[in-house]
Each structure stands twice: as structure tokens, then as C-alpha cells.
Amino acid sequence: MVITILGSGTSHGVPVIACSCKVCKSKDPRDKRSRSSAFIENDFEGKTWRVLIDVGPDFRSQALAANVKALDMILLTHGHADHLHGLDDIRIFSHTKVPHAKSKESKNIRAMPIYANPSTIEVVKNHFDYIFMKTQVGGGKPLVSLRDALALVPKAPLKVGGMEIISIPMKHGRLDTTGYLISVTGKDGVKRSAAYLTDCSRIDAASINLINKNSGILVHAVIDGLRKEKHSTHFCFKEALAVAEKIKPLHTWTTHMTHDLSHKDIIKYFDEILPEFPGLKKIVADGGSVLPAHDGLKLEI
Numbered sequence: 001m002v003i004t005i006l007g008s009g010t011s012h013g014v015p016v017i018a019c020s021c022k023v024c025k026s027k028d029p030r031d032k033r034s035r036s037s038a039f040i041e042n043d044f045e046g047k048t049w050r051v052l053i054d055v056g057p058d059f060r061s062q063a064l065a066a067n068v069k070a071l072d073m074i075l076l077t078h079g080h081a082d083h084l085h086g087l088d089d090i091r092i093f094s095h096t097k098v099p100h101a102k103s104k105e106s107k108n109i110r111a112m113p114i115y116a117n118p119s120t121i122e123v124v125k126n127h128f129d130y131i132f133m134k135t136q137v138g139g140g141k142p143l144v145s146l147r148d149a150l151a152l153v154p155k156a157p158l159k160v161g162g163m164e165i166i167s168i169p170m171k172h173g174r175l176d177t178t179g180y181l182i183s184v185t186g187k188d189g190v191k192r193s194a195a196y197l198t199d200c201s202r203i204d205a206a207s208i209n210l211i212n213k214n215s216g217i218l219v220h221a222v223i224d225g226l227r228k229e230k231h232s233t234h235f236c237f238k239e240a241l242a243v244a245e246k247i248k249p250l251h252t253w254t255t256h257m258t259h260d261l262s263h264k265d266i267i268k269y270f271d272e273i274l275p276e277f278p279g280l281k282k283i284v285a286d287g288g289s290v291l292p293a294h295d296g297l298k299l300e301i
Contacts (some may be wrong), residue, residue, distance in 0.1 A: 001042040001163065001184045003194055003220065005255065005297040006062040009033025010226060011082040013058065014259045023259040030263035030294035034058040035082040036198050036256045038222065039066060040182060042161050049161025051075060052090075053180060053196055059086030065296070072160065075149065076116035077199055078177040079123025087128055087142060094143040111145035115158070117167070117178045121146045149178050154214050166214060168207045170200035173233035179203070181211055184301060191216025192301045195247065198224045198256050201233050203243055211247045218249040220299045225254025225292070228261065228269065237266070238273060241290065245279045252280065253293040266292040 007013075014033035015024035023031050035056035042049050050068070053075045062068075071093035077083055094112040116124065124146060125132060131141050149167045152158045158165040168179035179197035186192060193215035197203065211218065225240035235243065237254060244252040254266070261269065270290050274281050280290055 001040065001182070001194070001301045003182075003196075003222075003299040003301075004039045004041075004066050005222070005253075005293045005295060005299070006037040006039050006066055007034035007056065007058055008255045008257060008293040008295055008297070009035055010256050010258045011035065011080065012258075013082075014257070016259050019259060021259055023262050026262055028263055029296075030292075031259075032295060033257055033259075034062055034295055037062060037083070038196055039068060040163070042163050042184060044162030047161070049163070051160070051163070051165075051182075053077065054083040054198075055086045055090060056082045057085045060089045062295075063089070071112070073113040073115065075165070075178075075180050076114060076120050076124075077179065077196075078172060078175060079116070079120040079127070080199070083199065084120075084124065084127065087124070087131075087144075090144075091140050091142050095140075111143045113145050113147055115147050115149040115152065115167075117149050117169075117176055119176055120178070121148070149180075154210070166210065168195065168197065168203070168210055170197065170207060171202040171204075172199045173201055175233075179207070181215060183214070183216060185216075192219050193217070194220040194222070194299065194301060195249065196222045197243070198222065199234065200224050201231070201235060201239075208243075208246050215247070218247060219301045220251045220253065221247055221249035222253045222255050222293060222299075224256045226256055227258045237269065238276070241270075241273065241277050241280060244290065245277045248279055248283065250283060250288045251299070252288075252290045253297070253299070254291075255293045257292060263292055263294055 038053040040051040183193040223240040226234035
């Protein structure tokens with residue numbers, strides 16, 4: 001399984017419009033942070049299966065940059081614009097380039113499954129009401145099937161393309177958001193996982209336990225880490241690392257980052273604060289890592 005970080009930036013993206021700060025003017029490609037999203041690929045029984053997490057306003061350019069050729073389903077974390085408003089651009093994947101489906105001529109093209117919590121499903125229906133209306137032929141619109149992500153529990157995970165996916169309930173201020181634990185079992189019989197946990201300011205003990213009890217070996221955790229300073233609806237860097245200390249991934253990555261610090265400066269900051277997190281410090285000493293993610297980063301399991 002390979003996870004590509006399509007975007008690692010906050011809702012403004014980096015560079016920020018009309019900003020001339022050092023980070024926004026940086027020549028380091030790792031400082032170009034489009035809106036947060038991830039793309040998962042897994043080879044299984046001779047086929048490649050592809051899952052997208054969030055479809056923000058940068059999705060078209062992200063898909064072109066990452067050479068995304070097909071898409072099997074979408075997992076949504078929540079309904080904010082920076083995670084949803086590229087939805088219309090999946091039209092190509094819900095019609096002419098649908099993998100693992102019968103030919104268009106058979107008239108059995110399936111709708112693109114989109115998993116989201118109930119409040120997010122309502123946002124999709126309201127913001128993209130034309131998708132669900134009976135309209136004239138022509139113009140085009142995505143063909144989608146909305147499904148409840150909260151039904152993806154350990155006893156009934158989503159099983160697709162050799163992957164098992166369960167939802168992780170979180171809080172983004174007062175808003176309910178959904179993280180995802182994606183697992184594969186290797187030829188050695190060992191279960192390995194990645195957790196994608198963006199746009200959150202609180203992850204309750206029950207959700208931490210969900211991750212710890214169902215991840216097997218947690219290879220990667222991608223965690224919301226907005227900036228150094230605290231924020232009302234996002235983890236700051238220290239809060240993100242505090243979550244990592246509880247779930248103990250081999251590799252911790254922060255995402256949804258602002259333009260406050262450059263990629264290199266975030267790395268320096270993590271080195272400075274790592275002694276505050278002895279569990280993570282030991283993991284790093286044993287070959288793990290605690291780093292900021294960046295657009296185009298590929299994580300392998």
C-alpha cells in the first residue's frame with residue numbers, strides 16, 4: 001500500500017493569496033502546501049485499487065501532479081470547503097474511467113462510493129444539490145453513492161482491494177469529523193496500518209483505543225498539526241505529538257499546516273520539543289521519525 005499526500009496545507013493553502021512572507025515566497029517545493037488530501041493505492045489480486053481521502057478545491061491540480069488515473073472510492077473527513085469543494089472534478093472517475101466495473105456499454109457503471117459521517121453527508125447534499133436532482137442530459141455531473149462512514153467499525157470494516165478501513169470519530173471544535181485507519185495484512189500474516197487524522201482538536205479515549213486495538217503495527221500516522229500556537233479547532237504541533245505519543249506510530253507526520261513556519265523550521269522545532277515526548281523520542285532513536293508531511297510525499301506500508 002502506498003499513500004501519497006496530495007496536499008498538506010491549511011484552508012488558505014500555501015502560498016497564501018496576497019502574502020509576501022518568507023514561507024509564501026520560499027523556493028523549497030516542500031513549502032508549497034495545497035489543501036489537505038491523501039491518495040491511497042494498493043495492489044491486490046492483480047489489480048490496483050485507489051482510494052481518495054478528501055476532495056478539496058485543489059483536487060484537479062493535485063490529481064494531474066500525482067498522475068491519478070482512476071479512483072474507486074472517496075473517504076471524507078468533513079464538509080468544510082477545503083476538503084470537499086473539488087467534488088465536481090471527480091466526474092471523470094465516476095463515468096469514463098471507473099476501475100473494476102463493467103463497461104459503459106453494459107449500462108452497469110456503478111456510482112462512486114463516498115463515505116462520510118451523517119453531518120457531512122448533509123453538507124454534500126446541500127452544497128452539491130444538483131448532483132441529486134433529475135436534470136437534463138448533458139452538462140455532466142458526478143455519479144455518486146453516499147454512505148455512512150460511522151458504520152465502518154471493527155466488527156464491520158470496509159473491505160476493499162485487500163484493505164480494511166474503519167472510521168475514527170474526532171472533534172474539530174464542535175464539529176464531528178472522521179479520521180480513518182487503513183490496514184493491510186502482509187504475506188507474513190502481520191497487520192500493518194496507517195492512520196489519517198486531520199482537522200481535529202480532540203480525539204477522545206475511545207477513538208484512541210480504536211486505533212491501538214485495531215492497527216496491528218501502526219506504520220504511519222498523519223495528524224492535524226496547524227502551527228506552534230494553540231488553535232480552537234485544530235491541534236497545534238505539540239497536541240499532534242501528544243496524540244502520536246498515545247498511538248505510537250513508527251512514523252508521525254503533521255499535515256494541514258499554515259505558512260507560519262517553513263518545512264525546515266518545523267523539523268527544527270520538532271527536534272527541540274521531542275524530549276517532551278519520551279515515547280516518540282525512543283521510536284525515533286530506534287529508526288522511526290517525527291516530521292512534517294509535504295505535498296507529493298509517498299508513505300509505503
